[in-house]
Amino acid sequence: MSILKVKNLFKSYGKIEVLKNFSLDIDSTEFVSLLGPSGCGKTTVLKIISGFISPDKGTVFIEDIDVSNTPPEKRNTAMCFQSYALFPHLTVEDNIKFGLYEKKIPKNKSKDLFEEAIEHLSLSQELGKYPNELSGGQQQRVALGRALVTRPKIILFDEPLSNLDAILRGTVRNEIKRIQSEFKLTAIYVTHDQSEALSISDRVLLMKEGEINQIDTPEKIYDNPISYFSASFVGISNIHHFKNPKKLENNFIEVDTNVGKLKLFYKNNLTDKNIYVSWRPEKAEVGEQRENTLFGRIKSIAFQGAFTELEVAIKNIKIKIITQKRGFKINEEIKFGIKPENLLVLEQS
Amino acid sequence: MLAKYLFIILCLIPGLGIILALIGFVTYIVIMQSIGLNNLFGEDEFTIKFWDKIFARKSYNRSVRYSLYIGTFSTIFSILIAYPIALWLRKPFRGSLFISSILKAPLLVHGLVAAFLFLNVIEYHGLVNQLLQYLNFTDQPIRMRNDRNAFGVLFLQTWKNMPFALLLLAGALQSISDDTLDAARDLGASLYRRFIDIIIPLTISAMTAAAIIIFIGAFADFTFQKIAGPRNTFSLSQLMVEYRGRGKWNEAATVGVTLIVLSFFGAVLVAFIINKLFKYPGWLSPVKMKNIKSIITRQK
Ligand SMILES: Nc1ncnc2c1ncn2[C@@H]1O[C@H](COP(=O)(O)OP(=O)(O)OP(=O)(O)O)[C@@H](O)[C@H]1O
Numbered sequence A: 001m002s003i004l005k006v007k008n009l010f011k012s013y014g015k016i017e018v019l020k021n022f023s024l025d026i027d028s029t030e031f032v033s034l035l036g037p038s039g040c041g042k043t044t045v046l047k048i049i050s051g052f053i054s055p056d057k058g059t060v061f062i063e064d065i066d067v068s069n070t071p072p073e074k075r076n077t078a079m080c081f082q083s084y085a086l087f088p089h090l091t092v093e094d095n096i097k098f099g100l101y102e103k104k105i106p107k108n109k110s111k112d113l114f115e116e117a118i119e120h121l122s123l124s125q126e127l128g129k130y131p132n133e134l135s136g137g138q139q140q141r142v143a144l145g146r147a148l149v150t151r152p153k154i155i156l157f158d159e160p161l162s163n164l165d166a167i168l169r170g171t172v173r174n175e176i177k178r179i180q181s182e183f184k185l186t187a188i189y190v191t192h193d194q195s196e197a198l199s200i201s202d203r204v205l206l207m208k209e210g211e212i213n214q215i216d217t218p219e220k221i222y223d224n225p226i227s228y229f230s231a232s233f234v235g236i237s238n239i240h241h242f243k244n245p246k247k248l249e250n251n252f253i254e255v256d257t258n259v260g261k262l263k264l265f266y267k268n269n270l271t272d273k274n275i276y277v278s279w280r281p282e283k284a285e286v287g288e289q290r291e292n293t294l295f296g297r298i299k300s301i302a303f304q305g306a307f308t309e310l311e312v313a314i315k316n317i318k319i320k321i322i323t324q325k326r327g328f329k330i331n332e333e334i335k336f337g338i339k340p341e342n343l344l345v346l347e348q349s
Numbered sequence B: 001m002l003a004k005y006l007f008i009i010l011c012l013i014p015g016l017g018i019i020l021a022l023i024g025f026v027t028y029i030v031i032m033q034s035i036g037l038n039n040l041f042g043e044d045e046f047t048i049k050f051w052d053k054i055f056a057r058k059s060y061n062r063s064v065r066y067s068l069y070i071g072t073f074s075t076i077f078s079i080l081i082a083y084p085i086a087l088w089l090r091k092p093f094r095g096s097l098f099i100s101s102i103l104k105a106p107l108l109v110h111g112l113v114a115a116f117l118f119l120n121v122i123e124y125h126g127l128v129n130q131l132l133q134y135l136n137f138t139d140q141p142i143r144m145r146n147d148r149n150a151f152g153v154l155f156l157q158t159w160k161n162m163p164f165a166l167l168l169l170a171g172a173l174q175s176i177s178d179d180t181l182d183a184a185r186d187l188g189a190s191l192y193r194r195f196i197d198i199i200i201p202l203t204i205s206a207m208t209a210a211a212i213i214i215f216i217g218a219f220a221d222f223t224f225q226k227i228a229g230p231r232n233t234f235s236l237s238q239l240m241v242e243y244r245g246r247g248k249w250n251e252a253a254t255v256g257v258t259l260i261v262l263s264f265f266g267a268v269l270v271a272f273i274i275n276k277l278f279k280y281p282g283w284l285s286p287v288k289m290k291n292i293k294s295i296i297t298r299q300k
């Protein structure tokens, strides 16, 4: 069931177009990440959904009700701020109870809601403390508790982990995911960290300059990037410009690239926009003789334990390879192949 | 550890130490003189006759009431005026820096100068009266100088102290982040509730500091009172100077002690009231009101 519909949003600041025809449809209990580079308009989308910014054009529906003219305090959304924005003059308990008070939830019901939140977030030890007496992770949990205690229809996260150190980030990320599924919350999660987006989302919405570039499950985004942008922004890709596509039998095509001729499998019809071919570094099969056999010289070797990262030059073109094989030497010439179905055709954008 | 504290204390002595010593010394002398000891002239003898005499004086009691009146209302007016201005200036806008600098100008004008300027404006033949006559509001000039209710003094005190309150309150308000206010709004707090539950509680310390300092200053007012105050009432400081002028040092000391004691308790009371009213959830907060209501209904 669709819980949030955002239709054809436009927003400009002066001459800068921040959102261009942005639409989105989210199902109940879904976890959707908004992934994109800095300044692409992620926060703006969240603020339009929560009501702090009104769009120039476009509509927001929550449970099929147009909330465009509803102020933030009356919308059933809750925001988790990057800065946490805890109330410094209130204890953890009062911070979490704040929404219950303000939304005038009856006493007996609010007691249950409060206790449930405390239990799930394991905050019972910190109730009497003030925000400045908490660790970063605890502050994050309080912010989460404060946002979800009133059971909002949609919970919005704006880069909630960016103030935490790397180790804590992983823990809190899993905690957010756990709580989201335990409370059956619908969540929109803004981040510019691709691994964060891939690891906790049901769907990832990839944004570029105020537009949706690709929206798909994490696996599909990774395995089937449709554009130059998504292939290069999510994970690592080797991308080559191609020319002179030639149709072969059984949906195979052959193209000319700067590393040589490549044969690839592509069912759809090519358009003018399809000018790139890409492949993931781990798809190279080192030492194997296949249809697309390439030769290159190793320029750098980075052993990572489970795998090795190689930088290989083919006629001055640098490409990346990830392999489980070992025992490489700098300047050694290697041979590798890529299966045609692992070569992807990309759009220009 | 001990050495560290000793070091800190030694460092403080040249500055803070001298200040504390002087304050302590003056306070000591004044208290002693008010009970007949440490006299400048004549024999020392412990007695409470000066207190007896002064408490019986109508002029003294009137001065106490009058000074409390000036102190209280100057404080209230200064903060009531400064608060909305500080709110308005919270977010910088074109010209806001200019406005806030202009508003702080009275801090640099000496009280005496301000008082004389003020007199010129409200004088029998001053600007205000001329304007009123010109606009045909009145045929005869109105007497505004040295008015009985000391509105002139209150005006001057507020004019002089409002910028100080503004300075402290603006600082406190500007340190409240937009995210904090947005978070409150997102959790369902209306404009009124954001004001009562977030903004006011976060400015309590600034408000208390401003209120205490303004209260003590206005309570002990001499200059404005002397120039623009009512003729039939003395402020406490004026009364003290008056006694001293007549060579009655012990009586002057009792008034001095009154000033010290009432300043202290006044400051404590001001802090107490502000905290009770505004600390989350303060008496004004709907959260508190609901609790109070539920207590009342349960008792019935
Ligand atoms: N109040 C404003 N006035 C003018 N321009 C603004 C305003 N708010 C945002 N912008 C611009 O809108 C664009 C999108 O901003 P937004 O905050 O949505 O980016 P973001 O994707 O959240 O970036 P980040 O990852 O850095 O947080 C930016 O170019 C920003 O400069």
Ligand SMILES: [Mg+2]
Pocket (backbone or CB within 6 Å): A042, A043, A044, A158
């Ligand atoms: Mg942002």
